[in-house]
Amino acid sequence: MGEFLTARLSKRIAYWVFLSIVVIEVVILVPSVMRRERELLNYLRSLSTAQALGRLDASTLANLEDEMLVDYLQGLQTNQVILGGAIYDQVGTQVGSFGEAPQLTLAASQRGWSPDRYYRRQQRYDTPWDMPPLRDRYVLIVRHDASGVQREFFAFIGRIAGLVVIISIFVTGATLVVLRRLLIKPIMLLRQDLITAGQAIGDDCDTQTLAFASLPHARADELGDVIAAFEQMFGQITAAVATRKQSETRFRTLVEQAVDAFFVVDAAGQVRDVNQNACDSLGYSRDELLTLSVTDIQTTHTQADFEAVWRQLRPGVPQTLEGWHQRKDGTGFPVEVRLGLLELGGNCYGLALARDIRDRKASEAAQARLAEIGELAAMIVHEVRSPLTTVLLGLNSFRSLDLPERFQTRLELALEESERLQKLLNSILMYSRNPALVPEPIEINALVRHLANTLEQDASAPSPLLDLKTLPYAVNVRGDRDKLKQVFINLLANARDACPATGTITWAVQPPVAGQVAISIHNDGEAIAPELLPKLTQPFFTTRASGNGLGLAITKRLVEAHQGQLVITSNASGTEVTVTLPLVGSP
Incomplete structure (x- = not known):
């Protein structure tokens, strides 16, 4: 009261x-x-x-x-x-x-x-x-x-004034008594509920347990409508706050767990916020990083460089730069920074995603060294092939001589090893070069049938049965005819070597799916161990005593040069190699 x-x-x-x-x-x-x-x-x-x-x-x-x-x-x-x-x-x-x-x-x-x-x-x-x-x-x-x-x-007048005052006091008191119950008390309770709701939202308390004292006074009038609207508004605000907190939590979790270092900087280059990866990579605590500027971390750029980059930033148009981040202990590492502009609350901030590129730099250096080694190997192969050809010519000339059997055996062994070395050198040279394609439209069913007929005529008996399955309609791809012939001939030769003479090799053209056509070659040979499958297309890896380990590696490179894919699977029923090529007009 x-x-x-x-x-x-x-x-x-x-x-x-x-x-x-x-x-x-x-x-x-x-x-x-x-x-x-x-x-x-x-x-x-x-x-x-x-x-x-x-x-x-x-x-x-x-x-x-x-x-x-x-x-x-x-x-x-x-x-x-x-x-x-x-x-x-x-x-x-x-x-x-x-x-x-x-x-x-x-x-x-x-x-x-x-x-x-x-x-x-x-x-x-x-x-x-x-x-x-x-x-x-x-x-x-x-x-x-x-x-x-x-x-x-x-x-x-005094009597009248006294009467007026008495009447006014009585009517005012009666009015206040009525208004207290109908208006003043509900409004005061609603005010207290608003304060309680604001404190609960501000203090991040559990709003589900809040009980508002004004709700029992929500009568069927305008004040009752206001109280009901307050309850509805509070529910909407709490739901929106909960959703925002969930979004912020998910976003913060995503940012904190990101592999890149996140930096939020202002127009002066001052660090405003960072994620945990930034702290770990630089060796600073979060509070220490918030006292630094961009030039304290990015030592290869001056303040003038940062201001020049900032003037070029536009919303939605990020820029990628390379730099050098310096740790707290004085050491550093190369980074690639992707910088974008954000507008928050009327202010502009820069969001920088810094990625440690030491591994990439090392990989690029290793690739450069490999490229140099490849060029050196190609040069060596080229230099060795010429004298090897001369050696083969000399050894072949000895065949016309009447040599004792012991020397004749040695001559055959030397010729065989020389030819094997020549094939190896040719394979190395082919693998070291990027395939040069002469693309043209190719109807894949016709190509497969033509190769099957040719290989069956050249096959020596006994050999596995070739089961050819093509499609009754045309399937066109774009590729180098000779290179694709080399791919399928190599795969079919491998299938024959792995399949017993009484087995069956199934060569099938699958119906096109999603703009691609798959050509599979399946043999009935023994299963290949799962741990060996990824190694089959690696250079110089082979499961045959007479192989050099470059056949499947070259075949894979040729398939990938056609924007295709080569997949090898093996189980108890045999081994299957699938070549997938894009159709004409498909990306």
């Missing part, structure tokens, strides 16, 4: 209700007060007139002349309320006066809306008398002492 009485809204309502009632009462009672004043003045005039008629002799007044009449009328001053008067003839000329002369003249009496005048400050009342003895001869204006009228008038 005390809080209700001290509430600003209660005070304001009480003030305006009280003031409104007072104004209404005053407006209503002012005519009554003025009427009461008029009644008192009329009573004063009637009383003085009656007393004067009792004192004056009518017959005497009728026979008196002007001067004698004035002297005779001075006897009226014995009346306590009559202070004086003035006598006027019928033409308006003042005949004479006695006692305290009235301020009201005959002419002013005849001009005004009322013939009499009440002078409140002087407490005087001037009024014409209508006396039968003087009628049609004189007009008498009498001055009265109105102090009694004024006292009675103020007493009446």
Whole structure:
């Protein structure tokens, strides 16, 4: 109750209700007060007139002349309320006066809306008398002492004012009692609920357990609608806050677990926020990093360099730069920084994603060394092939000689090893060079059937059965015909070597799927161990004593040069090699 009485809204309502009632009462009672004043003045005039008629002799007044009449009328001053008067003839000329002369003249009496005048400050009342003895001869204006009228008038006003105050206080109190239950209390409870809700949201408390005191007062009126709207708004805010927190948590988790270092910097280059990877990579704590600037970390760039890059940034157009990040201990490492511009809360910030590229630099260096080694190997192969050809020519010339059997055996072994070395050198040279393709449209079914017929004619008996499966409609790819022939011939030769003579080799063209066609070659040979499958296409890895380990490696490079893919699978039913090529017009 005390809080209700001290509430600003209660005070304001009480003030305006009280003031409104007072104004209404005053407006209503002012005519009554003025009427009461008029009644008192009329009573004063009637009383003085009656007393004067009792004192004056009518017959005497009728026979008196002007001067004698004035002297005779001075006897009226014995009346306590009559202070004086003035006598006027019928033409308006003042005949004479006695006692305290009235301020009201005959002419002013005849001009005004009322013939009499009440002078409140002087407490005087001037009024014409209508006396039968003087009628049609004189007009008498009498001055009265109105102090009694004024006292009675103020007493009446006091009684009226007291009544007005009592009524106003009663009505105001009754209004506040009703408003307290209907308006003030629900509003104060709603205010407290708003404060509680704001504190709960600000302090990140559990909003599910909050109970609002204003909800029981949600009646079917406008205030009830406001309370219901508050509850709905609070539910929407808590849901939005929960969603935002989940998003922020997920985003923060994603940023903290990112492999790249995240930096948020302002236009001056000051670090504003970082993720954990940035702290770990540089050896600083988060608080230490927030005291540094870009030039403290990116030692290869000056402040002027940063400002130049910042001026070039545009929203949605990131820039990629390379630099050198310096750790807290003074060591450093190369980085690739992708810098973008963000607008948050009317301010612009830079989001820098820094990636450690030491491994990439090492890989690039290793690739460069490998490229040099490859060029060196190709040069060596080229230099060795010429003398090897000469050696083969010399060894072949010895075949025409009649050599003992022991020397003939050695000659055959030397020729065989020389030819094997020549094939190895050719394979190395082919693998070291990027395949140069001469692409043309190729109908894959026709190519497969042509190669199958050619290989079957050249096959030595006994050999595995070749089961050819092609499609009844054309399937076109774009590639180098000779290189694709080399691919399939090599795969079919490997399948024959792995398949027993009584087995079956299935060569099938699969229906195109997703813009690609798959050609599979399956043999019934023994399964290949799973740990060996990834190594089959590596250079110089082979499972055959007579192989050099470059056949499948070259085949894979040729397939990939056609934007295709080579996959090898093996199980108890045999081994299958699948070549996938894009169709004509497919990306």
